Amino acid sequence: MELFTNQVLAGIATGAIYACMALAVVMIYQAIDHLNFAQGEMAMFSTFVAWQLMQWGLPYWVAFVLTLVFSFIGGVVIERLLFKPLAKAPVLTHVAGFIALFAIINSVAGLLWDFTIKQFPSPFGSSPFLGSQLISTHQAGMIFVTLILLVLLFGFFRYTRVGLAMRAAASMPESARLVGINTGWMIALGWGMAAAIGSIAGMLIAPVVFLEPNMMGGVLIYGFAAAVVGGLSSPLGAVVGGFLVGIFENLVGTYIPGVGNELKLPIALALIITVLVVKPNGLFGRAIVKRV
Amino acid sequence: MSAVQEVAAAPVIDAVPKKAMALGPVASLVILTLLIATPLFVKNFIIFQMTMWLIYAIAVLALNILTGASGQFSLGQSAFYALGAYTSAILMEHGNINYVLTLPVAGLICFIAGFLFGLPALRLSGIYLALATFALATAMPQLLKLGVFEHWTGGVQGLVVTKPDAPEILATLGLKVSQDMWLYYFTLFVSIMIYIFSVNLLKSRSGRAMMAIRDNEIAASAMGVDVSLYKTLAFGISAGITGVAGGLGAIAVQFVAPDGYTIQLAVALFLGMVVGGVGWLPGSLAGAAFIVFVPNIAEHISKGLSGAVFGVILILIIFLMPHGARQIAYGAQSLIGKLRRN
Amino acid sequence: MTAMLNVKDLRAYYGQVQALHGLEFALNEGSMTTLLGANGAGKTTTLRAICNMIRSTGSIEFEGKNLGNASTENIVRLGIAHVPQGRGTFTTLTVEENLQLGAITRKDTKAIASDIDRMYDHFPVLKQRYLQQAGTLSGGEQQMLAVARALMLRPKLMLLDEPSFGLAPLVVRDLFGILGKINREDKVSILVVEQNAKLALELADKAYVIETGRIVMSGSANEIANNEDVRKSYLGY
Numbered sequence: 028m029e030l031f032t033n034q035v036l037a038g039i040a041t042g043a044i045y046a047c048m049a050l051a052v053v054m055i056y057q058a059i060d061h062l063n064f065a066q067g068e069m070a071m072f073s074t075f076v077a078w079q080l081m082q083w084g085l086p087y088w089v090a091f092v093l094t095l096v097f098s099f100i101g102g103v104v105i106e107r108l109l110f111k112p113l114a115k116a117p118v119l120t121h122v123a124g125f126i127a128l129f130a131i132i133n134s135v136a137g138l139l140w141d142f143t144i145k146q147f148p149s150p151f152g153s154s155p156f157l158g159s160q161l162i163s164t165h166q167a168g169m170i171f172v173t174l175i176l177l178v179l180l181f182g183f184f185r186y187t188r189v190g191l192a193m194r195a196a197a198s199m200p201e202s203a204r205l206v207g208i209n210t211g212w213m214i215a216l217g218w219g220m221a222a223a224i225g226s227i228a229g230m231l232i233a234p235v236v237f238l239e240p241n242m243m244g245g246v247l248i249y250g251f252a253a254a255v256v257g258g259l260s261s262p263l264g265a266v267v268g269g270f271l272v273g274i275f276e277n278l279v280g281t282y283i284p285g286v287g288n289e290l291k292l293p294i295a296l297a298l299i300i301t302v303l304v305v306k307p308n309g310l311f312g313r314a315i316v317k318r319v
Numbered sequence: 320m321s322a323v324q325e326v327a328a329a330p331v332i333d334a335v336p337k338k339a340m341a342l343g344p345v346a347s348l349v350i351l352t353l354l355i356a357t358p359l360f361v362k363n364f365i366i367f368q369m370t371m372w373l374i375y376a377i378a379v380l381a382l383n384i385l386t387g388a389s390g391q392f393s394l395g396q397s398a399f400y401a402l403g404a405y406t407s408a409i410l411m412e413h414g415n416i417n418y419v420l421t422l423p424v425a426g427l428i429c430f431i432a433g434f435l436f437g438l439p440a441l442r443l444s445g446i447y448l449a450l451a452t453f454a455l456a457t458a459m460p461q462l463l464k465l466g467v468f469e470h471w472t473g474g475v476q477g478l479v480v481t482k483p484d485a486p487e488i489l490a491t492l493g494l495k496v497s498q499d500m501w502l503y504y505f506t507l508f509v510s511i512m513i514y515i516f517s518v519n520l521l522k523s524r525s526g527r528a529m530m531a532i533r534d535n536e537i538a539a540s541a542m543g544v545d546v547s548l549y550k551t552l553a554f555g556i557s558a559g560i561t562g563v564a565g566g567l568g569a570i571a572v573q574f575v576a577p578d579g580y581t582i583q584l585a586v587a588l589f590l591g592m593v594v595g596g597v598g599w600l601p602g603s604l605a606g607a608a609f610i611v612f613v614p615n616i617a618e619h620i621s622k623g624l625s626g627a628v629f630g631v632i633l634i635l636i637i638f639l640m641p642h643g644a645r646q647i648a649y650g651a652q653s654l655i656g657k658l659r660r661n
Numbered sequence: 662m663t664a665m666l667n668v669k670d671l672r673a674y675y676g677q678v679q680a681l682h683g684l685e686f687a688l689n690e691g692s693m694t695t696l697l698g699a700n701g702a703g704k705t706t707t708l709r710a711i712c713n714m715i716r717s718t719g720s721i722e723f724e725g726k727n728l729g730n731a732s733t734e735n736i737v738r739l740g741i742a743h744v745p746q747g748r749g750t751f752t753t754l755t756v757e758e759n760l761q762l763g764a765i766t767r768k769d770t771k772a773i774a775s776d777i778d779r780m781y782d783h784f785p786v787l788k789q790r791y792l793q794q795a796g797t798l799s800g801g802e803q804q805m806l807a808v809a810r811a812l813m814l815r816p817k818l819m820l821l822d823e824p825s826f827g828l829a830p831l832v833v834r835d836l837f838g839i840l841g842k843i844n845r846e847d848k849v850s851i852l853v854v855e856q857n858a859k860l861a862l863e864l865a866d867k868a869y870v871i872e873t874g875r876i877v878m879s880g881s882a883n884e885i886a887n888n889e890d891v892r893k894s895y896l897g898y
Contacts, residue, residue: 062446109634112638113637113638113641115641116637116641116642117597117641117642119386119392119589119592119593119597120593120637120641120642120643122589122593123589123590123593123594123633123637124634124637126586126589126590126630126633127629127630127631127633127634127637128630129630130626130627130629130630130633131626131627131630131631131634133626134624134625134626134627134628134629134630135624135627137623137626138623138624138627188761188765191754191758191761191762191765192762192765194753194754195751195754195762195765198751198752198753198754199749199751199752201714201745201749202745202749202750202751203762204714204732204733204734204737205712205733205737205742205743205745205749206737206762206763206765206766206810206814207734207737207738207765207766207814208734208762208765208766209732209734210734248453248457251450252450255446255447255450259446260753290458290461290462292454292457292458293454293455293457293458293461294458296450296451296453296454296457296458297454297458299450300443300447300450300451300454303443303447303450304439304442304443
C-alpha cells in the first residue's frame with residue numbers, strides 16, 4: 028500500500044509537468060481549434076533563451092520575465108508570418124506547417140546551443156518538501172505554479188471580455204466578425220499566450236529532465252494526451268488530465284512487469300485512448316451533438 | 320450538458336473529383352516511359368534510390384486511400400510498414416521462402432492487422448484517432464525489441480536480408496541485369512499493379528462508399544452505407560498495401576531493424592501525402608520524391624542546420640501549393656486547355 | 662433626407678460565378694425596408710456584400726461614407742448589425758455570453774448591463790434561459806437571441822437574413838412585432854431579407870424585389886403588395 032501511495036504522489040509530481048504543458052496546449056486549442064505540434068519545441072527554445080540570459084549574468088527572475096515577454100512576442104510573430112498566410116489552406120496542410128516549424132526550431136536550437144545536456148536552476152531549490160522523501164521543493168513549486176496558472180487562465184476565459192472574445196473567435200469566427208471582433212488578432216493573441224505558458228512549462232521542467240534540444244519530445248506527447256483526456260476545452264481538465272497521466276505513467280512503470288522505460292509511453296497512451304473510447308469527449312469536455 | 324452544433328459546411332478533407340482520380344493518358348504515358356527507361360542509363364546507386372522512391376510512393380498511396388479517400392487520419396503507417404518488412408525478412412531468412420511469395424503474405428498479414436486496428440478505431444476520429452495511431456507508431460519499435468520475440472526478430476540488431484538475384488532466365492537470354500536493376504523493375508511492376516488496383520477501387524462502389532463516409536458520415540449511413548465495414552476495410556487495405564511496401568523495402572535495403580521504423584517514418588509518409596496532394600493518387604510519386612530526396616538536399620545545403628533547411632523547404636512548398644502537387648497538375652491542365660482553345 | 666445606406670452598381674462574386682449584376686437601392690434613416698425574392702435571387706448575397714463577406718465591386722455608402730474595402734469587423738463597428746442566415750449564434754456559449762458578445766466593441770460597461778436587462782424585457786424567454794448553452798435553445802428562441810445580440814451593438818442599421826426561416830407562423834408574428842417596435846421606438850433602421858413576402862410587406866414601409874441579381878421592382882410596401890405580378894409570383898393570389 029505504501030508503494031502505491033508513493034507512486035501516486037510521485038505521479039502527481041511528474042504530472043505537474045504534463046499539466047503545465049497541457050495548459051499551453053489547451054490555450055492554443057481555444058484560440059485556433061488545432062493542436063500545435065511545435066509547442067514543445069517553442070517551449071524548449073524559450074527555456075534555452077532563459078538559460079542564455081542567465082549565462083550572461085542576469086538573475087533568475089529577471090531572465091524569467093524577459094523570457095516570458097520574448098516568448099509572447101515570438102508566438103505572435105510566428106503566427107503572423109507562418110500561419111496567417113495558411114489561413115485558407117486545408118487542415119492537413121496546417122499540420123505540415125507545424126511539423127516544419129518543429130524541424131526548424133529543433134535544428135536551430137541544436138546549432139546555437141548543441142546537444143549536450145545543461146543544468147537549469149530551479150527557483151524553489153531541490154530539498155525535500157516539508158521533510159518528506161517523496162516530493163522535493165521544486166516539485167511542490169511546480170504544482171503550485173501550475174495551479175496558479177490554472178486559476179489565472181480560468182479567470183481570463185470566464186471573466187474577461189478579451190477571454191470571451193477569444194472563445195467566440197475560436198468557436199465561430201464568422202459570427203465573431205459579425206459582432207466586431209478582429210479574429211486575426213485574437214488568434215495572434217492566443218498564440219502569444221500559449222507560447223508564454225509553454226515557456227513557463229519549459230522553465231519548470233528543465234531542472235528535472237535537464238536542458239537539451241530533445242527534452243520536450245515525450246513531454247509534449249503526454250501534454251497532448253493530458254489535454255485530450257481533460258476535454259480540450261477546459262483548463263481545469265488539462266490540469267486534472269496532467270496529474271492523471273502522470274499517475275498512470277508511474278503506476279504502469281511500477282506494476283506491469285517487463286515494461287521498461289520505452290514501453291511506458293505507448294502503454295500510457297493506450298490507457299488514455301481507452302478512457303477516450305469510454306468518454307469520447309474527455310473527462311470535462313462537453314458532448315457536441317451534431318445536428319444534420 | 321450538451322451543445323448542439325450544426326454539422327460544419329466544409330469537410331476536413333477536401334474532396335478530389337472523381338474524374339481527377341488518375342492522370343490523363345498522355346501524362347501517364349510520359350511518366351511511365353521515364354520510369355521504364357531511366358534505369359538503363361544510370362548507375363546502380365541511383366537505381367537503388369529510384370527503387371526506394373517507388374516503395375515510399377506505394378506507402379504514401381496507401382495513406383492517400385486511408386486519409387484522402389475514407390477520411391481517417393493516421394500517423395501509424397510506420398507500424399504496418401515495419402510489420403510487412405519484418406514478415407518478409409523472417410520468411411526469407413528463417414523460412415527460406417522465395418522473396419516474391421513473401422509479399423502477398425506480408426500484405427495479407429498487414430491487411431488483417433489493419434482491419435483489427437480499425438475496429439476499435441471506429442469509435443475515434445480526428446485528434447483522438449491521430450493520438451491512437453501515434454501510440455501504435457511509437458509502440459512498434461519497442462515491441463520489435465522485446466526479448467520474447469528476439470529469436471525471430473533478431474532483437475535490437477535486427478535481421479540481415481539476402482538480396483535476390485535477377486532470375487536465371489534473363490541470363491540465358493543474354494541479358495546482364497544487376498540485382499539493383501532487377502529489383503527496380505520488379506518493384507515498378509508491383510507499383511503499377513497496386514496503382515491500377517487502387518484507382519479502380521476508388522472508382523468502384525466501395526470507393527464511392529468510402530468517399531461518402533469521408534464527406535458526411537451521418538448522411539452516408541442514412542443512405543445505407545455500412546460505415547463500420549468500409550472504414551475498417553479502408554484501414555485494412557491501406558495497411559496491407561503499406562505492408563507490401565515494407566516487404567519491398569526490407570528486400571531493397573537488405574536489412575530490418577527496430578529503429579528503422581520509428582514515428583519519424585510515419586511523419587515522413589504523412590508529409591509525403593500532403594505534398595503530393597491529399598487523396599490524389601498520382602501525387603504519391605511527387606510526395607515520395609519529397610521524402611526521399613529533400614532531406615539529402617537539405618543536408619547538402621547545410622550540415623549543421625539540415626533540419627531547419629528541410630523545414631524551410633517544406634514551408635515554401637506549402638505556401639506555394641497548399642493543396643499539394645495536385646494543384647500544379649490542375650493548373651497545368653487548365654493552362655493547356657486554355658492554350659488549346661486559342 | 663440623405664440615404665443612410667446607398668448601394669450603387671453592386672456586382673458580387675462567389676469565385677468565378679457572378680451573383681449580383683449591378684444592384685442599386687437606397688435606405689433612409691429610420692425606415693423599415695424589405696428585400697424580397699425567390700431562392701437564389703441574390704438576397705443573402707446582397708447582405709453579405711454590404712458586410713464585405715464576399716468579393717464585390719461597386720459602391721456602398723453608409724451615412725455618406727464609402728465603405729470601400731473595410732473588413733467585416735470594421736464595418737460592424739460603424740454601427741451595422743447583421744443577423745445572418747442560420748442565425749450565427751455562438752452555440753457553445755451561454756445566452757448571456759452571446760448578449761455580452763453583441764456589445765463586445767462597446768466601452769460603456771454600465772450601459773451594456775442595462776441593455777442586457779432591456780433585452781430580457783423584450784424577450785422574456787431569454788431571461789429564463791440566460792445560463793443555458795445557446796445551442797440547446799429552440800429555433801425560435803435562437804432567432805430571438807440573434808436579434809437581441811444584434812441590438813446589443815446599439816446599431817444604426819440592422820440587416821436580417823430570412824428571420825422567419827424554419828419558424829412556426831405564430832413565432833414569426835411575435836418576432837416581426839418586436840422588430841416593428843424596435844424600429845419605431847429605438848429608431849433602428851432595418852433591412853429585412855425575406856422569402857415570406859406577405860408578413861414582410863405588412864411590416865415594412867418600403868420594398869424592393871430582386872431577381873437573378875438585379876432589382877426589378879421598387880416602391881412602398883403597399884404598392885408592391887398590390888402589384889399584380891408580385892401577387893402572382895410571391896403572394897400566391
